[in-house]
Amino acid sequence: MADTSTPNGTAGSWALEARGLGKRYLGNWALRDCSFRIPAGRICGLVGPNGAGKSTLLCLATRQVQRTTGELRIFGVPVDDPAVLPRFAFLGQDKPLFKRFTVADTLRMGAELNPGWDAAAAERIVRSGNVPAHARIGTLSGGQRTRVAFALAFGKRPDLLLLDEPMSDLDPLARDEMSTLLMAEAVERGTTVVMSSHMLTELEDMCDYLLVVAGGRIRMAGDADALVPAHTLVTGVTRDGALPAELDRHTVVESRVQGRQFQAMIRPKGPLSADWESVEPSLEEVLLAHLRSPDAPSLYTQGARVDAEGTQAA
Numbered sequence: 001m002a003d004t005s006t007p008n009g010t011a012g013s014w015a016l017e018a019r020g021l022g023k024r025y026l027g028n029w030a031l032r033d034c035s036f037r038i039p040a041g042r043i044c045g046l047v048g049p050n051g052a053g054k055s056t057l058l059c060l061a062t063r064q065v066q067r068t069t070g071e072l073r074i075f076g077v078p079v080d081d082p083a084v085l086p087r088f089a090f091l092g093q094d095k096p097l098f099k100r101f102t103v104a105d106t107l108r109m110g111a112e113l114n115p116g117w118d119a120a121a122a123e124r125i126v127r128s129g130n131v132p133a134h135a136r137i138g139t140l141s142g143g144q145r146t147r148v149a150f151a152l153a154f155g156k157r158p159d160l161l162l163l164d165e166p167m168s169d170l171d172p173l174a175r176d177e178m179s180t181l182l183m184a185e186a187v188e189r190g191t192t193v194v195m196s197s198h199m200l201t202e203l204e205d206m207c208d209y210l211l212v213v214a215g216g217r218i219r220m221a222g223d224a225d226a227l228v229p230a231h232t233l234v235t236g237v238t239r240d241g242a243l244p245a246e247l248d249r250h251t252v253v254e255s256r257v258q259g260r261q262f263q264a265m266i267r268p269k270g271p272l273s274a275d276w277e278s279v280e281p282s283l284e285e286v287l288l289a290h291l292r293s294p295d296a297p298s299l300y301t302q303g304a305r306v307d308a309e310g311t312q313a314a
């Protein structure tokens with residue numbers, strides 16, 4: 001039977017839980033056999049190269065596309081159950097807003113559509129960017145539109161905020177402000193945030209949980225604090241330009257030889273050779289190594305892995 005345990009033993013403590021999840025477009029798998037869990041209250045970075053399947057995963061969670069296989073639950077409720085609708089808000093890359101509405105109209109619409117609307121929070125976000133309330137959406141800059149879309153998403157007071165490259169068109173100050181807002185929100189209200197981004201430094205600063213996708217499959221999932229120390233960056237001298245055979249005792253994520261030196265990102269399986277220099281890598285270095293080597297063996301920290309047994313095609 002599938003394991004339905006939760007991080008702290010309470011029902012629905014997994015914000016997002018996938019079992020054998022797959023999506024095929026016209027015969028090609030965009031996502032395949034994805035099984036993972038994201039605990040409630042975390043800020044999770046969704047990382048992967050272009051075309052990895054990140055947007056597809058977020059579209060499956062927000063019911064914009066239908067899954068081909070498996071199952072996906074938000075706080076324990078299947079995503080095709082209407083009961084999940086009030087629990088999440090989504091901010092996509094294209095931020096669809098009505099161009100002829102003013103900013104004030106847009107926030108009014110948010111209030112009418114969402115029973116738990118937090119007008120003060122939404123207005124604060126818009127006001128802090130000096131976006132005029134009477135301006136029509138169509139006349140705003142890309143960054144100002146993003147700010148209004150953020151206000152709509154936050155105003156809904158969701159338990160789960162799903163963001164698809166949300167800050168790509170914000171200036172550095174606005175990015176900083178939105179990041180601070182996201183983290184404050186997650187801490188104060190226990191909101192879970194799942195955010196896809198190509199900005200690795202941003203993810204390093206903000207995220208305490210990671211989901212790395214490449215080629216439609218999960219490559220790493222779990223606590224950033226546990227994923228990073230599982231890796232070691234080793235350097236040493238090559239023998240005749242070849243990697244030392246001792247490296248094979250460990251899981252090698254990425255290796256390269258430069259002149260008489262080699263460098264490798266490994267997951268040690270035992271003591272390291274005394275001839276090597278070893279340091280703990282940064283999160284950015286670990287992510288880059290995995291992005292460059294999408295076929296490296298996958299890694300899940302405790303709790304992030306879920307048994308896909310018993311799932312069916314949709």
Ligand SMILES: Nc1ncnc2c1ncn2[C@@H]1O[C@H](COP(=O)(O)OP(=O)(O)OP(=O)(O)O)[C@@H](O)[C@H]1O
Nearest residue numbers: 025026029030048049050051052053054055056057
């Ligand atoms: N509507 C669609 N029809 C057909 N194929 C699609 C569709 N949407 C996505 N795909 C394909 O699915 C794969 C995953 O795409 P997806 O947009 O999920 O990747 P991504 O990780 O979000 O990429 P990026 O970082 O470039 O935004 C790609 O090969 C893409 O071409």
